[in-house]
Amino acid sequence: xxxLLESGGGLVQPGGSLRLSCAASGFTFSSYAMSWVRQAPGKxxxxxxxxxxxxxxxxxxxxxxxxxTISRDNSKMTLYxxxxxxxxxxxxxxYCAKDPSEWFGESTEWFDPWGPGTLVTVSS
Amino acid sequence: xxxxxxxxxxxxxxxxxxxxxxxxxSQSISTYLNWYQQQPGKAPKLxxxxxxxxxxxxxSRFSGSGSGTDFTLSISSLQPxxxxxxxxxxxxxxxxTFGQGTKVEIK
Numbered sequence: 001x002x003x004l005l006e007s008g009g010g011l012v013q014p015g016g017s018l019r020l021s022c023a024a025s026g027f028t029f030s031s032y033a034m035s036w037v038r039q040a041p042g043k044x045x046x047x048x049x050x051x052x053x054x055x056x057x058x059x060x061x062x063x064x065x066x067x068x069t070i071s072r073d074n075s076k077m078t079l080y081x082x083x084x085x086x087x088x089x090x091x092x093x094x095y096c097a098k099d100p101s102e103w104f105g106e107s108t109e110w111f112d113p114w115g116p117g118t119l120v121t122v123s124s
Numbered sequence: 125x126x127x128x129x130x131x132x133x134x135x136x137x138x139x140x141x142x143x144x145x146x147x148x149x150s151q152s153i154s155t156y157l158n159w160y161q162q163q164p165g166k167a168p169k170l171x172x173x174x175x176x177x178x179x180x181x182x183x184s185r186f187s188g189s190g191s192g193t194d195f196t197l198s199i200s201s202l203q204p205x206x207x208x209x210x211x212x213x214x215x216x217x218x219x220x221t222f223g224q225g226t227k228v229e230i231k
Contacts, residue, residue, distance in 0.1 A: 035220075043224075044211055044222045044223060044224045044225045045160075045168060045211060045213070045222045046222065047219055047220040047221070047222070050218075050220075059218055059219075061219045062219070095167055095168075100173075105218055106215075107154070107156045107215055107216055108156070108173075108174060108215070109156075109215040109220070110158040110170055110173040110174075110213070110215060111158075111160075111168075111170065111213070112169075112170035112173075112179065113167075113169075113170070114167035114168055114169070115167065116166075116167055117167055
């Protein structure tokens with residue numbers, strides 16, 4: 001069974017940093033692209049970033065470009081998101097999600113499954 | 125960015141009703157459209173991919189249709205576990221974008 005479990009969320013002050021992790025199991029991690037998707041309280045999901053299976057290609061939403069860095073360690077079957085210069089508007093539940101193929105950005109792409117999420121709160 | 129607009133934003137229905145939710149893209153996205161269901165406090169769950177393909181394990185009362193800019197998600201006979209919020213998402217181009225959601229409530 002494919003399982004994803006996020007960790008690393010918490011309360012951080014504006015301008016601060018945080019690193020999220022997503023531990024994967026039940027599939028050949030390196031063969032699939034992965035994404036981070038966030039959801040602010042009471043809002044719809046927002047795709048944040050994606051990474052290819054090998055880690056060589058990364059993609060970001062404009063709202064986080066230059067502040068967030070996605071990476072993966074295939075030997076540890078773990079996805080990461082390093083977040084810096086955090087803003088109040090970054091407050092959300094952050095989910096990791098599996099792509100159906102190795103390459104992020106293909107038109108035949110969907111997010112399945114998702115992890116349970118980890119809450120990031122940016123507040124003074 | 126491609127904007128996804130869902131209607132209605134919420135609806136009230138009874139068990140056994142047929143329900144239809146609409147999603148409109150701001151430009152043509154062929155059939156690169158996915159649907160998700162989200163229960164309160166849970167992660168979204170994939171229901172339909174590529175506009176009309178039922179994800180494994182999803183009940184057959186769910187169906188999707190459409191192409192270009194207009195898409196629909198239908199539930200043929202609403203069950204108690206179907207009361208949730210539904211989101212569409214386009215995969216035609218990056219950034220991937222979601223609709224604002226349709227909340228299905230009990231009448």
